[in-house]
Each structure stands twice: as structure tokens, then as C-alpha cells.
Amino acid sequence: MKELGGVRCIVTGGAGFLGATLAAALAARGAEVVAVDALLPGTGANHANLDGIRATLVEADLATADLAPIVAGADAIFHLAAHTSHMGSQADPRHDLAQNADATLRLVLAARAAAPTARVVHASTRQLYGRPRALPVAEDHPVDPPDANAVSKWAAEQYWLLENKVHGRPVVSLRLTNCYGPRLRIADAKQTFLGLWIRRVLEGEAFEVWGGEQMRDLAFGEDVAAAFIAALDAQPGAYNLGGSPAVSLRELASALVAANGSGEFRVETFPADRAKIDIGSYVADDRAFRAATGWAPEVTLADGLSRTLAWFRPRLALYV
């Protein structure tokens, strides 16, 4: 799908961080975008995420709504809606399972009935690999979920991949690394530690870095959106998606302070309850996806952090 003009795209989770970023990229390419989102509290959902984007928002919960009329006639379905909290999934794994596995199955079945030819790109996660046995992590790394959220996200991915294996639907699943950028949830650390770091530097307060030596290859939201669009033309299957060259959390904190021009952080011991489900360092081997699509991240970490801070500065009140 090189041409997206008039192509009908469903983006679930479209009022969230990555969903709205993708909706913006699709709309800019002339696609007809329907963002489906339940605007759930505690997630990255925010009406402001869709400001200025030519997309229709359908407020619906994938876990309960009649989905066939919503997906009817879709050319592409980008499935990003999910419960994403790792600690939350441990506290209430049945809710996590319902939001990820069962809600995805409802979408799979609705698409079978009402959008049988739609291409699907699913947002999966590197979390399903658990604590990496070696770096970088390629797709053949054992699946070893460290928490309930990784179990339900793994199930969701596998339901979509079965649609390809059994029914021939073109499905690509992207196992994302940590992502950041405009529209991130910054009110707290519920979506990512980096959200809270960003809030703190913008408010002129110190932030805490837990551990500090863990490596992360962060992906900028616009690069991730470009990958989702590129995935429409990739061979079906599951691919890792990484980002810019890996840095330690301590280096990331310094880069954020540099991008802001000021700021302070303290390095603290990793809290014991989180350490149990922490995956340590992660770096994606995403050569398969790059080879399949020609995609490569375009935004450097320094530039991405500057752009993120610049985007939030005038909008802080809408996000905290």
C-alpha cells in the first residue's frame, strides 16, 4: 500500500500515545482514519492527542462494543488498544487478560465477519521475551513472560498470527521497544518512567532514576508510526522494532537534562516490588523488519527528546 489516499484505516487505541501519533501520520498521507478508543483512565488516552488531526473518533470499548459495524469495510486495521501496565497486570491479571486477549479476540472475530480483506498491523511488545538471555534480542529469543501483561500481549499477538496462518489474512505484529515522543502520558510513570521524567524537568523538579545501568533503545513516536505504515507491505509475521542506539538510563537522564537546558536527577536503588518483574537491559535486533521494509529510525535520541519537550511545553496543562 504505497498510496494511502482514501484508504480506510481503523486505529484502535487511536486516542492514546502511539495510536494518535499513527492516526496523524496516516491522515497526513490522505488515509481515511477512524480512531477507536474507550478513553480509559490511567492510560495514555487524551482528547488533546487528536487535536488538529483529520480523524474520526469512535468512543467504544473493544471489550464490550459491537465491533463489526465499526470495522466494516476497513482496508487496514492497526490494533494498538491494550492494557499496558505491568504492575497493574500483576495486581489484576483477569482485567489485563480481558482487555488484551479477549478484547483482541472480539476484534479478530468482528474483522472476520465485516472486514475479511483488511490488512492488520498489531502492536506487540518486547516484554514477552522477559529478561534477555543475550543482547541484542532477535525474534527467535525464547518467549519467557516476566509478568501477566506479557502473557496477555503474547496471546493477543498469537490470535492475530493465527488469522494469517489459518485464514490467510495479511498480519504483521511489531514487538515494540520502549517508545517516547509527543502525546506520551506524562502525568505519572504509569505508561513509562520517561513520562514522569519529562514532567519533572518541564516543571523544574528533580526526577529519580532507578538503577541507572539498564540499557534501552528508545523509539521516537513518529518513527514508530512510519514503521506501522511500512508494515502494511511486509511479509506476514512477527518482527522486533527497535529505535535509536541503546543508552543506559543514566545516559538517557543526562540527555533529557541536556535537551531541556536544565534539570536534575537522583539515582536510586530499584524498588524491590518492581525488581521482580524488571527485564534489565533490552536492545532489539530489528534487522528482519528493516530488511523486509527498508524502514529505519530517522530521529536521533537528542532530537527526539528536544522535540518531545518542545511539544509538551505549551500543552503541559492538558497532560498533567
Ligand SMILES: NC(=O)c1ccc[n+]([C@@H]2O[C@H](COP(=O)([O-])OP(=O)(O)OC[C@H]3O[C@@H](n4cnc5c(N)ncnc54)[C@H](O)[C@@H]3O)[C@@H](O)[C@H]2O)c1
Ligand atoms: N509505548 C510503548 O513504549 C510501548 C512499548 C511496547 C508495546 N506498546 C504497545 O503499543 C500499543 C499502544 O501503546 P501506547 O503506549 O500508545 O498506550 P496508550 O495507553 O497511550 O494507548 C492505549 C489506548 O488504548 C485505549 N484502550 C485500551 N483498552 C481499550 C479497549 N478495550 N477498547 C478501546 N480502547 C482501549 C486506551 O484508552 C488508550 O487510549 C499497546 O498495544 C502497547 O502494548 C507500547
